[in-house]
Amino acid sequence: MNHIRTISATPCEHDHSGKSVSEQVNAARKICEQQDERFTPLRAHIYELIVRADGPIKAYDLLEQLRPDRGSPKPPTVYRALDFFARLGLVHRVEALNAYIACDHTHPGHVAEFFICERCDEVKETHAHSHENCAPNGFVISSSVIEHYGLCETCALTA
Amino acid sequence: MNHIRTISATPCEHDHSGKSVSEQVNAARKICEQQDERFTPLRAHIYELIVRADGPIKAYDLLEQLRPDRGSPKPPTVYRALDFFARLGLVHRVEALNAYIACDHTHPGHVAEFFICERCDEVKETHAHSHENCAPNGFVISSSVIEHYGLCETCALTA
DNA sequence: AATCAAGACGTTATGCTATAACAGGGAAGG
């Protein structure tokens, strides 16, 4: 019992520093076009807001930020865009926060893994190898959620 | 970059078969008492419903099931009990389902890992070693969410 | 015994998160 199997994680530093907001938006546009999907002005606008947030952002906060420019958008406007981005892997939903975060990396065979500081709200994203090999016999994984909550180094030291 | 670290998972078969509902409830009672917490009749009632569900159950479904016996309970009644159980590790929240599941196992140094079949809704729980060692330098994990979605063996074969 | 503090529970009200369903418009292809 309690047979140990091994999986591995790749802490590839995933902060998008080094990429400007517009570079990230353009990267997203390219990914869309490669898949024959439309990166409409509305989608570009919303994606830019997500990138600018530089961390998890909530659907209704996006809604607020859309307001001055686009009248009084309703929730479906935002949720449709979020669904679209999620489908293309351009955003991840952070389940335990009901929030969404931009991701311009794709790592085939890997899943996003988040480390979320509960004190300063900073989020680090890494990618773990799929947990397929620690699944119950025969289970086929189609998506995974891996989120860790705690304190980042800075906050842990000053706590 | 992309330095590989290793973590491990222990697929200890975690189904509670072999334990009757009342045995699980009593086990929970014992865990409460050991921690000088009160396993009140209401809590016992709610815990039994969670155990009987034999899988993730939603807060408002619990609320419904409480009804005939306890008048017209309101949401806080259920959420307070769920918070209590979660604090003691007697239930886990399945984030991506907004649902709750009984757990009478405690594995110090391990975190619960769920494999959820999207076709038959069956859930297998295993326990992974903490991901502490794949965290960014200095990050201190206080809780983790690991959930996998896909098809169980049976459903994968008949899909 | 009287008092006090903590926590369990009931209740009202509200806030936050998300989607169903229908209507109009615009782009791409026949």
Place this chain on the structure above:
DNA sequence: CCTTCCCTGTTATAGCATAACGTCTTGATT
């Protein structure tokens, strides 16, 4: 031109969760 698909707007509602207040019980203290 016209049809089809999908993008967007809009209304309405469903689903999930908590704040805040009051009462009662329990157990400890005086």
